[in-house]
Amino acid sequence: MIRLRPVPCILAATMVAFSAQADISLLTRPDNAPFTAANWPEQGIFTELVSAALAASPAPEPHSITWQGNWSSQPHLIKSKAYDMAFPWGQPGCEVTAADDARCTDFHYSEPVIDxxxxxxxxxxxxxxxxxxxxxxxxxxxxxxxxxxxxxxxxxxxxxxxxxxxxxxxxxxxxxxxxxxxxxxxxxxxxxxxxxxxxxxxxxxxxxxxxxxxxxxQSLHVVISNTHWRGTALMYRFNAGLAKLKQTGAYAEILSRHIAIYWERLKG
The missing domain is CATH 3.40.190.10 (Periplasmic binding protein-like II)
Known part of the structure; x- marks a missing residue:
């Protein structure tokens, strides 16, 4: 049976903002509920955590999120810098596959967002x-x-x-x-x-x-091309924002709220 349980609510809900004048463009799928889904509150657990982490990062910048139904096209779109970052990606066992796995050689991974x-x-x-x-x-x-x-x-x-x-x-x-x-x-x-x-x-x-x-x-991450000209800075900012969410309790509140929604939807 599922072992996940809601954790105590600590902070009020974090608002998720999207901007038409975005400086950071992100790519995700619309059909990975409860992680990313257009019909899930705040577009999913992972989507809200990513947006909240970017908002909490040092010198936050506006961002946009694009839904892409075909995941197989994401690696090319991120590697070519058509979009800045993508989520959620599971990190492969790079100590085993790094020699021949583009997911290890072509991308940088954030700190784990969700396990x-x-x-x-x-x-x-x-x-x-x-x-x-x-x-x-x-x-x-x-x-x-x-x-x-x-x-x-x-x-x-x-x-x-x-x-x-x-x-x-x-x-x-x-x-x-x-x-x-x-x-x-x-x-x-x-x-x-x-x-x-x-x-x-x-x-x-x-x-x-x-x-x-x-x-x-499995840990799930945000990724960016390792040849992105702002890759180091953007990943640093995201990781710093994610750490701040965890320190303030906002991370626990977001996770708790979405898990409660998940259980309610299972009950019908």
Missing amino acids: VVILLFVRAEDEFEFDQNADLAGRTLCRPSGSLTHDPNGFEAQWLPNDALKVRRPETLGACFDLLMAGRVDAVAVNEFQGVQHMFAAGLTEKVVPLTRPLAT
């Missing part, structure tokens, strides 16, 4: 043991393509070269759960927020269960 737990969602009727990584040998997992699927601990790098674990990557989370219910994959690997949310939305609460042992813990 999420990656769980395995399996059919309730199946006997699925996951006491250690070796238990996944021969299994087929499904991980939807997109910004929240990057492997933070080199897990795939550990298994895939030996063909011990297969991973399917459809475009959407819904497609992963369809494959699970059709018996074409053994488990869906996704963060607990979105996995449980989809279970409720799709009416699968009696047919699918999350395993209690996490597959990984």
